[in-house]
Structures are given as structure tokens and as C-alpha cells.
Amino acid sequence: MHELVEKMQNKEIRAVAKAITMVENDHPDKLSLLSDVFSFTRNARYIGITGSPGAGKSSLVNQLITHIRSKNLTVAVIAVDPTSPFSGGALLGDRVRMNQHFTDDGVFIRSMATRGSLGGLARATKDALRICDAYGFDVVIVETVGVGQSELDIMKVVDTTAVVLTPNSGDVLQIFKAGIMEIADLFVINKADLPGVGKLRGLLKDLVMMAATDNHMTAIVKTIATEQQGIEELWGKMEEHQEHLYHTAEGKRKREIQQELEVYELIREEIWRDVKSFVEQHDKASQITTDRDPYRLALEWFERWKKEGGSH
Amino acid sequence: MHELVEKMQNKEIRAVAKAITMVENDHPDKLSLLSDVFSFTRNARYIGITGSPGAGKSSLVNQLITHIRSKNLTVAVIAVDPTSPFSGGALLGDRVRMNQHFTDDGVFIRSMATRGSLGGLARATKDALRICDAYGFDVVIVETVGVGQSELDIMKVVDTTAVVLTPNSGDVLQIFKAGIMEIADLFVINKADLPGVGKLRGLLKDLVMMAATDNHMTAIVKTIATEQQGIEELWGKMEEHQEHLYHTAEGKRKREIQQELEVYELIREEIWRDVKSFVEQHDKASQITTDRDPYRLALEWFERWKKEGGSH
Numbered sequence: 001m002h003e004l005v006e007k008m009q010n011k012e013i014r015a016v017a018k019a020i021t022m023v024e025n026d027h028p029d030k031l032s033l034l035s036d037v038f039s040f041t042r043n044a045r046y047i048g049i050t051g052s053p054g055a056g057k058s059s060l061v062n063q064l065i066t067h068i069r070s071k072n073l074t075v076a077v078i079a080v081d082p083t084s085p086f087s088g089g090a091l092l093g094d095r096v097r098m099n100q101h102f103t104d105d106g107v108f109i110r111s112m113a114t115r116g117s118l119g120g121l122a123r124a125t126k127d128a129l130r131i132c133d134a135y136g137f138d139v140v141i142v143e144t145v146g147v148g149q150s151e152l153d154i155m156k157v158v159d160t161t162a163v164v165l166t167p168n169s170g171d172v173l174q175i176f177k178a179g180i181m182e183i184a185d186l187f188v189i190n191k192a193d194l195p196g197v198g199k200l201r202g203l204l205k206d207l208v209m210m211a212a213t214d215n216h217m218t219a220i221v222k223t224i225a226t227e228q229q230g231i232e233e234l235w236g237k238m239e240e241h242q243e244h245l246y247h248t249a250e251g252k253r254k255r256e257i258q259q260e261l262e263v264y265e266l267i268r269e270e271i272w273r274d275v276k277s278f279v280e281q282h283d284k285a286s287q288i289t290t291d292r293d294p295y296r297l298a299l300e301w302f303e304r305w306k307k308e309g310g311s312h
Numbered sequence: 313m314h315e316l317v318e319k320m321q322n323k324e325i326r327a328v329a330k331a332i333t334m335v336e337n338d339h340p341d342k343l344s345l346l347s348d349v350f351s352f353t354r355n356a357r358y359i360g361i362t363g364s365p366g367a368g369k370s371s372l373v374n375q376l377i378t379h380i381r382s383k384n385l386t387v388a389v390i391a392v393d394p395t396s397p398f399s400g401g402a403l404l405g406d407r408v409r410m411n412q413h414f415t416d417d418g419v420f421i422r423s424m425a426t427r428g429s430l431g432g433l434a435r436a437t438k439d440a441l442r443i444c445d446a447y448g449f450d451v452v453i454v455e456t457v458g459v460g461q462s463e464l465d466i467m468k469v470v471d472t473t474a475v476v477l478t479p480n481s482g483d484v485l486q487i488f489k490a491g492i493m494e495i496a497d498l499f500v501i502n503k504a505d506l507p508g509v510g511k512l513r514g515l516l517k518d519l520v521m522m523a524a525t526d527n528h529m530t531a532i533v534k535t536i537a538t539e540q541q542g543i544e545e546l547w548g549k550m551e552e553h554q555e556h557l558y559h560t561a562e563g564k565r566k567r568e569i570q571q572e573l574e575v576y577e578l579i580r581e582e583i584w585r586d587v588k589s590f591v592e593q594h595d596k597a598s599q600i601t602t603d604r605d606p607y608r609l610a611l612e613w614f615e616r617w618k619k620e621g622g623s624h
Contacts, residue, residue: 035608038605146460148462150460262606264588264591266607267613267617268583270610271583271587271614271617272580275576275583293350295343295344295350296347297578298575298578298579298581298582299347299578299582302583305579
């Protein structure tokens with residue numbers, strides 16, 4: 001068993017941070033580490049929080065942490081910023097939250113970014129979720145900065161995604177972005193003391209009605225995170241959705257699709273690592289010049305790798 | 313030679329549209345088509361226009377088209393929307409522009425989106441640029457909707473990238489986004505009749521000074537696209553940057569890095585296509601279940617493909 005996984009079983013939280021760093025940096029031992037990690041996963045609840053910048057996601061997550069802790073559950077938060085190549089720092093208001101929960105062993109907060117990760121940030125996020133799960137956290141929350149394509153991709157690795165909106169005109173437009181309705185398992189109207197909340201709620205209700213299936217309709221929850229309002233209802237709806245997922249064919253299908261995509265992506269990464277080192281060993285520098293046809297070059301290397309590199 | 317490339321040489325514009333569709337849909341013959349396309353590329357100027365939504369990019373591109381046509385050069389525009397899975401439609405104000413330039417054979421406008429493309433949208437955009445180049449367009453412009461990570465990636469495939477900003481507070485923040493300074497070959501302050509233009513220009517100047525190298529400093533151009541102001545200067549600066557690229561070691565290095573990345577990506581795609589069909593032929597459905605370790609499964613399939621599939 002990998003040393004870090006052993007340390008995680010001994011409740012050494014630094015091993016979690018180190019394992020996530022290995023994933024971020026795409027360490028060569030990544031797959032074997034993660035395979036060991038996988039054997040210790042115990043089905044933590046994977047929750048995603050996304051929404052436009054300024055929607056109050058950080059405050060909301062902060063309040064959720066407090067609420068989840070009051071239920072005697074432990075919680076890890078992975079804060080992901082697809083727009084930044086840096087990580088481990090003070091992204092997404094981490095410092096504020098760290099101060100509040102710093103002395104609590106039941107809370108772990110970590111930022112992730114695009115640095116190094118071969119398979120992309122969504123892939124690395126899934127690995128980080130499993131690492132937190134294997135350590136023993138009951139709930140793992142993924143928080144992203146916005147609702148761009150990268151954020152939508154990241155949300156595909158969790159079970160329950162909450163899309164946070166506020167009652168202002170800019171936010172309303174976010175709902176109509178391609179892909180938002182597909183990933184939203186529940187909508188949160190935060191800053192629900194602002195004017196326009198009725199209008200936003202009405203609009204969301206109409207959209208949710210149209211997208212509803214026989215046995216499921218996306219919930220809408222109003223919160224005022226800064227005043228701790230609506231947090232209990234929000235957590236309740238999150239738990240309801242998790243129940244729904246684990247007891248319906250729809251949920252089973254969702255997990256199967258995730259799993260299939262994941263295996264494909266992992267194979268792709270592994271091949272990529274192999275080909276890259278093969279080409280690098282064979283003096284690519286003299287081959288790749290700007291006047292040579294890149295398409296033919298790619299086909300040639302592919303054939304050569306299959307013959308010489310694919311069998312070792 | 314591929315039939316479509318032959319038709320492109322006979323100046324059949326529909327062949328361009330069809331070739332781009334093949335790239336979008338990741339057609340199996342893609343690499344051989346593109347290899348033929350590559351042999352006809354004649355170094356069209358590849359220009360990128362990016363900036364936050366509402367910065368007036370569409371009007372600006374429209375004015376640029378008119379200006380470029382007045383120089384007796386032909387121009388193709390590839391409008392890319394990474395947030396939308398659909399394409400070929402009326403994205404990014406295409407209809408308006410189509411109406412204006414519809415009867416002009418020297419102008420081609422096409423939307424692209426993420427649909428189907430294995431190698432991602434940046435990869436497909438590069439292929440589309442080459443297709444337009446091989447047909448004979450003198451200038452090819454890539455326009456994106458925003459400044460998210462996907463847009464930044466797309467901008468890496470062009471030679472000259474203009475980042476369009478407007479004098480309002482939201483736009484100023486865009487400059488500080490990770491990656492913007494790295495891709496900006498020139499800044500355009502559009503809507504330069506709005507208040508705050510002096511402040512934005514001052515801020516940009518400071519940033520540009522800090523990032524300047526011995527032989528190059530990013531230009532800043534003020535435009536009012538809706539009144540055709542500043543367009544001539546903008547085109548001039550674009551031409552200057554292209555000159556700079558083709559006559560300096562910096563430009564040569566940039567193209568070499570692009571080429572190297574491109575060959576790697578193409579090899580990766582090709583392998584991926586091969587592995588995917590291999591796994592699909594070997595009844596993956598019975599193997600991939602949610603309780604099986606995806607990391608071990610990936611390693612197993614990879615090894616199996618190398619043994620059995622890698623050599624056929």
C-alpha cells in the first residue's frame with residue numbers, strides 16, 4: 001500500500017494534502033496511489049457549489065460547513081479555480097474560512113488549480129474528492145469560481161450540484177447559459193433579501209417545471225448566507241437529492257456514465273504519458289520544425305510508437 | 313488529394329465549410345484531409361480577437377472586415393463559442409454581419425463550437441484556420457465570446473491576439489485575470505468615447521511597460537467601432553506585430569512551440585481514437601461497473617491494448 005494512504009488511515013491530515021499535490025503535479029505514481037486510495041473510499045457525499053462570481057458562494061459554503069459540523073459530520077472543501085494556474089493559496093476567500101475553522105480537525109480546506117495536471121482540472125478534482133473520502137471525511141464539497149465551461153465540467157464529477165444565483169439581472173442571464181440546467185440538481189437563490197427575488201424564483205420555477213421528470217424536480221432554496229438563513233433547508237434538500245440518487249435508476253445510470261468516462265480519460269492520460277516520453281527519447285527536436293506537416297508527423301510518430309514503443 | 317481540397321483549389325467556398333464540419337465532427341479521415349490542406353497553406357495572417365462579452369467585438373470585427381477588404385485582401389472569420397455545444401448558427405451577431413458582407417466573395421464567416429471535437433476546440437480552431445488559409449484567404453480572424461480559460465487556449469493558435477476592453481470598471485478587472493497579459497499582443501480600448509478611457513489607458517500603459525521586452529512592447533489602440541474610428545490604426549498595429557513575429561527569434565520560437573504542442577496533441581488524438589474502438593470492440597460494458605477500481609481498470613486496458621491492439 002502507498003505510504004501516503006497508510007498515513008491517511010492513521011489520520012494524518014498532511015498526507016491528504018500531499019496526495020492532492022501529487023495529483024495536481026501529475027506524479028508518475030499517481031495511478032497506483034489512487035488505486036490504493038480507491039480501496040478505502042467509503043462513499044462520502046460529493047457536493048458541488050457553483051455560480052457566478054459575487055453570488056456569495058464562499059459565505060454559503062462557510063455556513064454549510066458550520067451546519068454540517070453541527071450534525072457531527074466532518075467536511076472537506078476543494079476550492080477550484082479554472083482561471084488560475086496557481087493553487088494552494090488564498091483563493092476564494094480561503095483565508096477567512098481557514099481562520100474560522102482552523103482549529104477544527106473535522107474541517108479541511110484546500111485550493112486546486114490547473115498547474116501541471118495532464119488530465120485536466122475535472123479529472124484532478126475527482127481524484128481529490130476520493131482522497132478526502134478515503135481519509136474519512138463524511139462530506140466533500142467542491143466549490144468553483146464561476147459558471148464557465150471548465151466549471152461545468154468539474155461539476156460533472158460530483159453527485160449533487162447546487163447552482164447559486166442572486167436576484168440581480170446579470171445573474172438571471174446565467175440560467176440560460178448552455179449546460180446550466182443540465183448540471184443543476186438544485187438552485188440556491190442567495191441574498192434573498194434583495195429586490196427581484198420573487199421574479200427570479202418565478203423564472204426558475206418555470207424552467208424547473210419544464211425540465212422535470214416523473215420522479216424528480218429540481219429544488220429551489222432561498223438563503224441569506226450572511227445571516228445564516230435557509231442553510232438548514234439547503235442541507236436538507238442536498239440530502240434529499242443524495243437519497244434520490246442512491247435509490248433510483250437515474251442515479252445509478254449517472255454514476256455508471258461518470259465511471260465509464262473516467263476509465264477512458266485515465267487510459268488516455270496513461271497513453272499520453274507513454275507516447276510523450278517515447279517521442280522525447282527519440283530526439284523529436286530534429287523532427288518537429290515549423291515547415292513540416294504536423295498531421296503527417298503525428299501519423300508517423302503514432303505508427304512508430306505502435307511498432308517500437310507500444311510493446312515494451 | 314482529398315476531394316474537398318481539390319474543390320477548394322477550384323475556389324468552391326462550400327468545400328471550406330464542409331472541411332470545417334469534418335474537423336468539428338472529428339471525421340475519421342480528418343488527419344489525411346488536413347495533411348492535404350497543410351500542403352496548400354500559404355501563410356495567411358492568423359489574428360485573434362477576444363475580450364469580455366459586451367466589449368463590442370462583433371462591431372469591431374465587422375469594421376475590420378470592411379477595412380481589410382478596402383486593402384484588396386480577402387478575409388475569413390471563425391467565430392468560436394466555447395460555452396455553446398452548438399454551431400453553424402447565428403452566434404456572435406453572425407446574422408448581422410452576414411447580411412452586410414453576404415454578397416462579397418472575399419468574405420467568409422463561420423461559427424464553431426465544441427460539438428464532437430475530440431482534441432478540443434483550440435485544436436479544431438487551428439485546423440479551421442489552415443483550411444481557410446489553404447483556400448486562399450489572406451487574413452483569418454478568430455473571434456471568441458469571452459476571456460475564460462477555453463478562450464485563452466484558443467488564442468494560442470493565432471499569431472496576433474487583440475484583447476478588447478471598454479472603459480468600465482468590470483472590464484478593467486479582466487486585465488488582471490491570469491493569462492491575459494501573456495496572450496495579449498495588443499490591447500484595444502473600444503467605446504473610447506465613454507468616460508474612464510484615460511484611466512484605463514493609464515493602467516494598461518503601466519502594465520505593458522512592466523511586461524515589455526527589449527525589442528517589443530504591447531501596443532494599445534483606442535477605437536470607437538460603431539463610428540469606424542481607430543480601425544486603420546488597429547490594422548496597422550496588427551500588421552506591425554506580424555512583421556515583428558516573422559523577423560525575430562521570439563516569433564520563430566513561438567511558432568516552434570505551437571508546432572511541437574500540435575504534433576503531440578495530434579498523436580494523442582490518434583491513439584485515443586484507436587484505444588476507444590479497441591475497448592468498445594472488447595465489450596467494455598461488462599467490465600466497467602461503478603464498484604470496480606477505475607484506476608486499475610485503466611492500467612489493465614492500457615496494457616491489454618499495448619499487447620493486442622497496439623500492433624494491428
